[in-house]
Amino acid sequence: MKLTLKIWRQDNAKAKGKLVTYKLSDLSADMSFLEMLDMLNEELAIKGERTVEFDHDCREGICGQCSLVVNGQAHGPEQHYTTCQTHLRSFSDGDTLTIEPFRANSFPVIRDLKVDRTSMDHIIQAGGYISSFTGIAPEANTVPIHHDISESAFDSAACIGCGACVATCKNSSAALFLSAKVAHLAKLPQGKVERAERVVFMVNAHDDEGFGSCTNTGACAMVCPQEVQLIDITRMNYEYNRSLTTVEG
Amino acid sequence: MALNAKTPEGPLKDKWQNYLDKTNIVNPANRKKIDIIVVGGGLSGGGAAASLAELGYNVKTFFFQDSARRSHSVAAQGGVNAAKNYKNDGDSIYRMFYDTIKGGDYRSRESNVYRMAECSVDLIDHMTAQGVPFGREYSGYLSNRSFGGVLVSRTFYARGQTGQQLLLATYQAMMKQVKQGTLTQYSRHEILDIVVVEGKARGVIVRDLVTGKIERHSAHAVVLGTGGFGKIFYLSTLAMNSNGSATWRAHKKGAYFANPSWTQIHPTALPQAGEHQSKLTLMSESLRNDGRIWVPKKKDDNREPGDIPTEDRDYYLERRYPAFGNLVPRDVASRAAKERMDAGHGVGPLKNAVYLDFKTAIAKLGVDTIKERYGNLFTMYRKITNIDAYKEPMKISPAAHFSMGGLWVDYELQTTIPGLYAVGEANFADHGANRLGANSLLQASVDGNFILPNTISNYLSNEIRTGKISTDTPEFDEAEKAVKDQVEKLLSIKGTMPVDQIHRRLGKVMFKEVAMSRNEKGMLWAIEEIKKLRKEFWENAAIPGDDKGPNSELEKAGRLADYLEIAELMAVDALSRKESCGAHFREEYQTEDGEAVRDDKNYMYSAAWEWMQGKDWKLHKEELEFNDIEVKTRSYK
Structure with a gap:
């Protein structure tokens, strides 16, 4: 052809x-x-x-x-x-x-x-991890995780960080990328300890990097190669609002 | 230089603990005075970078991708092995050690393999704590599947994206350290040389792939976690930019290269569809848990697979290897597929494939279960081939996949250059002549996270008074000049043959003669062809553009220049080993029914090759001793 x-x-x-x-x-x-x-x-x-x-x-x-x-x-x-x-x-x-x-x-x-996508690395650096160090983990089966919760965490964790969501969004928002990481970690018991700080730090980093705001158009989820779901953005908003009203610890 | 593996004293099961108990360590207050360069951002390099940074060393990490999250560990699908014995099926650290030694056809180092099995247990705990969503049972406990070459279920998995999930956890650990200021990232940077000062690795010369600038970086030690060189075959399951240059440049600076010809040809990749093809996508070995491999009994049977009745099908793995069936190790499965295809039973338009059929499993377990286990693999298959594998069998074919060989390292993962370490696929010790499925993620992860951070301290404990390493020395001058000269030389060729075309031709030579099946005549021919291609490359390669900014053709050319040398050493290595073992199958040494014939009397060693300034190589043998396992003929019948 x-x-x-x-x-x-x-x-x-x-x-x-x-x-x-x-x-x-x-x-x-x-x-x-x-x-x-x-x-x-x-x-x-x-x-x-x-x-x-x-x-x-x-x-x-x-x-x-x-x-x-x-x-x-x-x-x-x-x-x-x-x-x-x-x-x-x-x-x-x-x-x-x-x-x-x-x-x-x-x-x-x-x-x-x-293109240079280090701005996405900066969002993860702000808090997209669990702060446990090598060598201190408890035996893996001491914390059972419900099958469906683990599967749901995987759905969010599957994000490949390509940035198609940003390229598609009329506001150039990275909300889907950001929320996928927030949701992945917040769903798992291991990630719950830091959930309040994490979401705030990551959202602030997102805005500092110049990504736009989310207006729930949903175009991002239509192109996402891993089919990360729009509900993760809802989850992120929930986590964000929750962090404003609760004190952890 | 005589090889000293530095295996610790004591019974096999106590060696690692004995080592840890006695090795020298660095005071936390002194660690911040020590600089470490880690090359490669995948599971081994990234794990090492994150763990060393956590300990408080100053770590610089270099990788050519735009983010460490894209390192090729990301593409590993099926799983990671660990001797947890969660299935109560009799698994143990010893059994895992046994399977790995046997799988590697008794050509790996006992002490290293045992340590890998030992560390596997903690790795699952570590990765779970980092947030890896491993597959789970409805009880909430971790789930396992089986991989080839074993009789237990010890493979942990995150759907068909296990490598991605382990890598993202490792990447996130790196990002945590970047934020804490102990880890500095150099993305889009490629290593072009290792700098050796007074016999010790003291730094690297790198090219910034955005600005084109050549830079010097110094450190007290250098760690290479740069993966394998299977892309030498051009068509492979590797990422397009995976390369052997960092390890090769280290080799040319004095690091011995061990068992370079041992390449794993993976049995279940997608077949080549045409000349334009750039990549052979892997279909995870885990599919062989539920998929059955067959070809038509009749030669050149052109019926659709669904129209071929059971009695006309040859389930050749189940026929030849009834004990392990479809779960024989990769070398055995690939060779068996090649044998059937060569005999005229291949399927697909180019007759270069065999069927992997899920019909039996779908009938037994239902589509939903198969979807949960392998959904993303079926989707990937459909995206590439436009075929729905729930309805008709997949077509699969052997493809170059993993380098068992690599830089020779001792028990501490140190190469023959003091201060230069190699982790993960870049080194050689754990897999012998054939790697078992799901041991790759394992080795990369434990090397980086658990082993190297504990062994490198033994070396660094002597460096606390050294002070900063200067980059303003004759050794750095010389290395930088050599790198700049090569860039200039490449850009001055101005020929008419695209780099990829020379690479494709090299790949064809290598896949024909230095892959699944080897013989003396073929390899002598291959060496001549490699030399011709090398000459053609330096005379006629088409490398447009300049060195002032991004130039992919220049990057590819630099890597190909190294491949054209590695290829020759691979053939030299394969020629010198007059026996068949694991992935190294010499046609001259086989049984009547086509099984490998090992020669333990003469070849029970790892071949470590020393670069002799381009005038041939010198062979050093590391004799292998097996005190804790009976050396037997490897059989999966």
Whole structure:
């Protein structure tokens, strides 16, 4: 099949970017989206032109490194896919695809399609952990956890931190990402001790990093590759309000 | 230099405790005077970085990803082993030790393996305390599944995303230390050399992958947790950017490389669909708990799998290995699949796959149970292939997966360069010639969290008076110059052959001759091909762009330059070992029914190779002793 690609090219965070058009032929519907970019880059390399920079690593949907917006949709047209899981069978012969980086004020462009998402690390640094040290843990089975609670914690913990929720949100909010971690840890007995401080620190860090506020549009949950649920945001709000009214300890 | 494994005295079961009781440690007040560089942010490197930072050392962590949470440990699916004996099925630390030694075909170091099994028990406690949502029974207690090569259920899991959950817990522990100020992160930084001063590892030369700047960093000790080099095959289950460069650069600075040719070819990955393919996605071994592997009995049977009746199917693992059936270890399962495919029974458009069928399990347990156990794997399979595996069998195929070989380390995980340590897949000692499923997450985690922090103190206890290590020395000058020269040389080639294309061709040579089945003639041919590719690379690689900013082609080229050298050592290693053991199957040494023939008299050693400045390698043997296990022919029949 043949495709026309309009790809965002930008030298660095300060430079002005633009869409550049490339045409590819001899594509196969079984190719993955990123393999198509590999092919384009090989063609550019042969011509001695600077190749298109994009982030990718595991290519199986779990590392969260790939971060493209295809035709206006974070990770492409398939719901709950990562870019690397998208295959060309999702497009038709002759289509034109516009490929851009994840866009948000908190995700400055590094080059072309690569963006800087350390702002998400900063949210976790603020409190997205259990402060237990190596070597002090009690025997694991001393604290039984109800099967359904453990499964529900997993649903939140499954977040791959890709930032598609931010790229999709009209407010560039990271509420789904943030709330998934708050919910994961608050649901488990091990994480309950620090729940009040954690949610406040993390929400403050989120706002300090320049992410927008959540207005419950729900677009984030529609694109999330791990299908993290909107109810986690409700859980986060509950935890936040709870922290204002309770004193732990 | 003679190899000294430094195995502690005493009975096997007391060695680790004896070591801990007597080893030198560093006063908490002195730890803040000590700098440690940790390379790699995965389970081994990240675990080491977080645990060392918790102890109060100044730790700098380097990784090429944008966040440590993306390290390739994230992709491990099925689980992590621990000898908890929660199932009351007779498991114990000794049994786990036994299974691992046997699984590795009696080519691993007894003391290290026993320690790994011993530490496994605490690891589950540690990870649970960190918030890992392991699978649980309805009683609320932890659940287990079985993995290949064992007769007990000792694998803990978090659906099919166990690696992700362990890694996120480790990443979160790192973030906690970043906030506390004892851990400094250098994301998007790639190690290009190890700096050795007066015989000790004292720092690294790195490239900032955003600005392109070459930087010097010094420390009292350097830890490599940089994973394996299976991406040398190009098509593999590894992440695209996983590489062997840090360990290889260490090798060229004097660290011996052990058993480099022992690569695990995983039996259940997705088959290659075409030339453009960049990656072979793994389908977890845990699927073999409930999936049955078969091929059509008739050659070139083109019927749909559902139309092939049971009597026309060959469940070849159940037929050849009735005791372990579909749960034979990976090397055995991969070789058996290759044997069937080579004999003309492969399935799929390229005849390069076998079926993994869940029909029996779904009929017995219901779709819901299968969904809870493997739901995300079935979803992943559908996303990639567009096939619903609840309705028809998966098509799977062997793919390069794990490097059992790596930097030679002693009991303290120290390489042959004093002050340079290797943890996790980057080292070699625990898995012998074949790694058992779910022992990889285990080894990476215990090396990083429990073992290294306790062994490195023995070395650092002599460093408390050293003071800051200067980067303004001839050794740093020289290392930085070599790195800059190489970058310049790569950019000046200006050829017409894309780096990936050379890498693909290297991968084909390696997969054909230095993978599942090896013979002398093939490997001699492979060495010549590798040399030709190396020449072509340095003459005609197409590496556009400059070194002033991000340049993925330059990064890939640097890694490929190293692979083109590692490949030769892999072939040299495999050639020198005239026996079959584990994943190392030499066609010249097999029984009539195609099983491996070991030669314990002549080859019961680990091969540690010394770099001789590019003029061949020198072999050092670490003879293996087995005092606590009877050495037998490995059989899963």
